[in-house]
Amino acid sequence: MIYTLTMNPALDLEMHIDHWPQNEVARAKYSQVDVGGKGFNVSRMLTQLGVSNTALGIVGGFNGAKAERSLCQQGVQVDLLKVASETRTNVSLVNTQQQQHFKVNQAGEAIAHEDMVQLHQLLDKHLKAGDWWVLAGSLPVGVEPDFYAQLIVKIKQAGSQVILDTSGEALTLGCQAAPDLIKPNLAEMTTLLGQGQANSLIRSTENACLNADSEPMLSIEAISRIAPTLLTLGPAQAIVSLGANGALMVTAESVDHYPAHTVKEANPIGAGDAMVAGLVWRLSEGDELAAAVTYAMACGGATASLAGTTMASAKQIAKLLPPPTH
Numbered sequence: 001m002i003y004t005l006t007m008n009p010a011l012d013l014e015m016h017i018d019h020w021p022q023n024e025v026a027r028a029k030y031s032q033v034d035v036g037g038k039g040f041n042v043s044r045m046l047t048q049l050g051v052s053n054t055a056l057g058i059v060g061g062f063n064g065a066k067a068e069r070s071l072c073q074q075g076v077q078v079d080l081l082k083v084a085s086e087t088r089t090n091v092s093l094v095n096t097q098q099q100q101h102f103k104v105n106q107a108g109e110a111i112a113h114e115d116m117v118q119l120h121q122l123l124d125k126h127l128k129a130g131d132w133w134v135l136a137g138s139l140p141v142g143v144e145p146d147f148y149a150q151l152i153v154k155i156k157q158a159g160s161q162v163i164l165d166t167s168g169e170a171l172t173l174g175c176q177a178a179p180d181l182i183k184p185n186l187a188e189m190t191t192l193l194g195q196g197q198a199n200s201l202i203r204s205t206e207n208a209c210l211n212a213d214s215e216p217m218l219s220i221e222a223i224s225r226i227a228p229t230l231l232t233l234g235p236a237q238a239i240v241s242l243g244a245n246g247a248l249m250v251t252a253e254s255v256d257h258y259p260a261h262t263v264k265e266a267n268p269i270g271a272g273d274a275m276v277a278g279l280v281w282r283l284s285e286g287d288e289l290a291a292a293v294t295y296a297m298a299c300g301g302a303t304a305s306l307a308g309t310t311m312a313s314a315k316q317i318a319k320l321l322p323p324p325t326h
Helices: 039-046 060-071 113-124 147-158 166-178 186-199 219-233 273-284 289-306 314-318
Strands: 001-005 010-017 032-035 053-060 078-082 088-095 099-106 131-135 160-163 208-210 216-219 237-241 247-250 255-258
Touching: 001 039, 001 088, 001 273, 032 039, 032 060, 039 053, 039 060, 039 131, 039 273, 053 060, 053 113, 060 078, 078 113, 088 113, 099 289, 113 147, 113 247, 131 147, 131 273, 147 160, 160 166, 160 273, 166 186, 166 219, 186 219, 186 237, 216 219, 219 237, 219 247, 219 255, 237 273, 237 289, 247 289, 289 314
Parallel strands: 001 053, 001 131, 010 088, 053 078, 131 160
Antiparallel strands: 010 032, 088 099, 208 216, 237 247, 247 255
8 A cells, every 4th residue: 555644735726827917916817726735646646547545644624625525536545634723725826928937835724732643543553564655745833843754763663665755854854764765856955965065066067957047057967976965864765856857866876867858847836746656656566766767757747747736647647658668
């Protein structure tokens, strides 16, 4: 079984506009509301692919009820703790003319101590050997930053494997509990390693990644040289998301670059979660790491081409996969 845990879910409101407003009212040309939260997104992608999984998490209030209803309508199996705190709302604005977007996330309301006691009971009943867990997203107010670290220890003691996809202190402490894999982006990797290590990332125009304005950024070679340091922090493996420049798969033996797929991007939000879903599924099925990452990259690329946090279908993903070899 694959379990996902979403501690700080949301309703994701996406609105499309044709220009960035300056002290004026902007009229949305299109809008949609999806259930959000990184773990929930992973479960939605897995369910879309017909993969058995259970979404665990905390929901509350009107938004929480709507999120749970949406997950169930999509066929996601859930085991959720209902609390009094209202599930948050996140807002994405997409500028369709300039192909730009930004997202504003609410912090979420505080989780009471008695709710956390019940959550631990809910999680404990699912702990057993042979499963995969994805712990994803931020922690809400009221939850200690070592929550993921403590849970990772329990999951591994039960004989299961765990992927951690979070940020900040929760990621730093979680790494110390030795998860099987982490998925930081470049900014999160820099924060993890600290400013001293970050300064060793050489800025160079040679073989450089380019941003949207064609300005040189950190080269993939420079990032590859520093990425193995992540494993000294505790995780067995790491996949570093580089956005439009693909991803680096970091193991004790090598650092391998996987280019991003060339797609007409509609909204990249949720693409990383789709990538995690593809990765955990293929790893749980016993695929070699390279094959699992290749499939994961196709999941992320196909999902980035869709509006909102819509997850790609197996058919859309298949179009981005290399032809089978015989």
